[in-house]
Amino acid sequence: MILEFMRDDHRACDHLYTEAENALAAKKTESAKELFEAFSSATNHHFDMEEKELFITFEKRTGMIGGPTQMMRYEHQQLRSLLESLRLALEENRPTDFFGIGESMMIMLQQHNMKEEQMLYPMIDRTFGGDAELMIQTLKDMPL
Helix, strand or coil: CHHHHHHHHHHHHHHHHHHHHHHHHCCCHHHHHHHHHHHHHHHHHHHHHHHHHHHHHHHHHHCCCCCHHHHHHHHHHHHHHHHHHHHHHHHCCCHHHHHHHHHHHHHHHHHHHHHHHHHHHHHHHHHHHHHHHHHHHHHHHCCC
């Protein structure tokens, strides 16, 4: 349940990035900037859903503080840094850098998402059991 909700959110974020990249490749710089901001905002919102609700509740229920959630938070920090580098590349009109940084970010993001989807989210679903729907509603209600 949580797996499906969060996986769908991963896909929605990826789609926004692809749209931003396509706009920049077509030399539609302003559109690329808007789409990138939408991607960045959606990605940060996804990280916030995990860090401010999902991971905290999971850790409280399992007592598992230093495990996979800690690694995911660390990767979120790295990804946030790459998002800032991408933003700067766009602002400074450095499309080649944007594409290079973007390629690195997407590789890291895909690996990160795979760990969550194949390992962490199934653990969370098992831990939450019948409370999964309530958590999903909490996540949906979080402000952007």
